[in-house]
Amino acid sequence: MTRKKRRLYMLGLALLGLGSATALALTAFQDNIVFFYSPTQLQTQQVGDRNFRLGGLVEEGSVQKTPDGLTTSFRVTDTAHTIDVRYRGQLPDLFREGQGVVAEGKLTGGVFVAREVLAKHDENYMPPEVSEALKQAGVYKNPAESETKTAKKE
Amino acid sequence: MKNPSPGVYTVDEPSASRGLGPLIPWCQSTNERRFFLTEIKAKPLAVRHTCAYIVRKPDQGHLYRGHRSMHRFANPARFLRLSAVLLPWCAGATVILTILGLWLSLFGSPPDYQQGETVRIMYIHVPAAWMSLFVYTNMAIAAACGLVWKHPLADLFAKAAAPIGAGFTFVCLVTGSLWGAPMWGTWWVWDARLTSVLILFFLYLGYMALVNAFDDPQRGMKAGNVLLLVGIVNVPIIKFSVDWWNTLHQPASVVRMGGPSIDPTMLTPLLVMAGAFTAYFLSVVLLRVRTEIAQRKIQTLRLSVAGDGAVTDGMQG
Numbered sequence: 394m395t396r397k398k399r400r401l402y403m404l405g406l407a408l409l410g411l412g413s414a415t416a417l418a419l420t421a422f423q424d425n426i427v428f429f430y431s432p433t434q435l436q437t438q439q440v441g442d443r444n445f446r447l448g449g450l451v452e453e454g455s456v457q458k459t460p461d462g463l464t465t466s467f468r469v470t471d472t473a474h475t476i477d478v479r480y481r482g483q484l485p486d487l488f489r490e491g492q493g494v495v496a497e498g499k500l501t502g503g504v505f506v507a508r509e510v511l512a513k514h515d516e517n518y519m520p521p522e523v524s525e526a527l528k529q530a531g532v533y534k535n536p537a538e539s540e541t542k543t544a545k546k547e
Numbered sequence: 548m549k550n551p552s553p554g555v556y557t558v559d560e561p562s563a564s565r566g567l568g569p570l571i572p573w574c575q576s577t578n579e580r581r582f583f584l585t586e587i588k589a590k591p592l593a594v595r596h597t598c599a600y601i602v603r604k605p606d607q608g609h610l611y612r613g614h615r616s617m618h619r620f621a622n623p624a625r626f627l628r629l630s631a632v633l634l635p636w637c638a639g640a641t642v643i644l645t646i647l648g649l650w651l652s653l654f655g656s657p658p659d660y661q662q663g664e665t666v667r668i669m670y671i672h673v674p675a676a677w678m679s680l681f682v683y684t685n686m687a688i689a690a691a692c693g694l695v696w697k698h699p700l701a702d703l704f705a706k707a708a709a710p711i712g713a714g715f716t717f718v719c720l721v722t723g724s725l726w727g728a729p730m731w732g733t734w735w736v737w738d739a740r741l742t743s744v745l746i747l748f749f750l751y752l753g754y755m756a757l758v759n760a761f762d763d764p765q766r767g768m769k770a771g772n773v774l775l776l777v778g779i780v781n782v783p784i785i786k787f788s789v790d791w792w793n794t795l796h797q798p799a800s801v802v803r804m805g806g807p808s809i810d811p812t813m814l815t816p817l818l819v820m821a822g823a824f825t826a827y828f829l830s831v832v833l834l835r836v837r838t839e840i841a842q843r844k845i846q847t848l849r850l851s852v853a854g855d856g857a858v859t860d861g862m863q864g
Contacts, residue, residue: 397696426739428736428738430793486732511732516797516808520660
């Protein structure tokens with residue numbers, strides 16, 4: 394075996410080892426890398442009293458502003474389970490019903506009290522006219538549906 | 548380090564049978580030696596004979612021809628000729644595609660149905676993100692060639708490409724942050740995608756620091772190559788982070804199963820900008836590799852001047 398071949402095989406083996414080690418480490422830390430929990434995951438996940446992030450869709454027709462105009466309450470859903478959320482503060486531009494959302498806070502008495510609400514954008518990009526046309530044709534897919542899929546998969 | 552006197556220099560070649568090429572006393576590493584040998588071949592005959600470093604095989608008496616397999620492509624002279632032809636075309640393509648791409652993304656494309664005008668940040672952000680991965684992958688391939696085949700140009704390519712890749716990654720992070728502030732409601736979150744791209748940025752910086760941290764450039768290159776190859780595991784993590792884990796960052800829109808989920812009116816400016824970024828990278832990396840080669844030549848000349856004043860007129864030609 395020439396030196397070059399030996400170096401090539403060594404490199405291949407080293408990369409293989411490194412790749413497997415990384416894959417194992419990432420699988421082991423799976424739960425810590427997850428940025429948010431979906432309502433379904435929360436049914437089994439013990440979160441206790443600590444802060445965590447909740448992700449899902451803002452349920453259609455669930456957004457309500459309190460008379461003081463600062464507090465918003467809405468429901469986050471992944472179509473299988475739903476959780477009530479209360480948030481006091483300013484909402485991001487993309488926050489709207491049917492849209493993905495990630496809220497950070499903690500559960501108090503069954504209600505998720507959020508400290509921060511982030512809007513999650515989906516992978517669909519189109520001009521307003523196209524989205525209108527799609528809606529009228531009835532083939533419009535809720536932009537957040539693909540997210541629900543991934544959320545349910547978990 | 549002994550410097551050769553002008554004229555024909557004969558070296559013993561005890562290692563030639565083992566395929567290592569002739570031992571040249573003033574070359575400290577295999578790469579340096581190969582570089583010299585290809586350098587000699589590139590010079591016109593008249594210059595060759597006045598050069599300080601002509602190498603003869605002692606028994607056969609002709610110029611050493613040490614090019615085997617991979618080293619056909621390692622010839623700096625051939626690279627210089629080829630890059631001189633390619634460079635103007637790449638530079639021209641950069642200018643044309645950038646103008647066209649900017650016009651398309653600023654005026655020639657519609658706003659998004661949800662993000663409005665903010666979507667235009669994507670035309671910079673996404674190509675920069677693609678390039679940051681593309682450049683890194685190329686550097687890692689070059690690092691493998693440098694480590695396994697001792698390819699002298701591969702080392703130079705990786706070194707030349709690093710700052711450009713770091714620049715793309717930085718642009719990607721900054722524009723992403725500018726988009727995230729109004730859209731997500733935050734400048735930065737520690738989700739899997741953003742964190743892995745930040746690690747990529749640090750890999751670029753670490754590589755640049757490491758390569759320059761050694762007195763012997765060859766050792767720096769070697770350490771840098773190892774770092775590049777270790778860091779390659781981060782590339783699939785970045786690409787698939789949005790599919791493997793829940794992230795705030797949206798999943799892929801263009802390179803994904805089931806075709807792009809982006810309207811053609813928006814896909815066109817995105818692809819034109821990606822073309823512009825690629826042409827820009829090619830132009831700058833060609834230019835930087837040429838500069839690296841020129842620097843090596845200057846270094847070689849300096850060394851021979853410093854040795855015994857053996858400068859010849861021919862070498863300046």
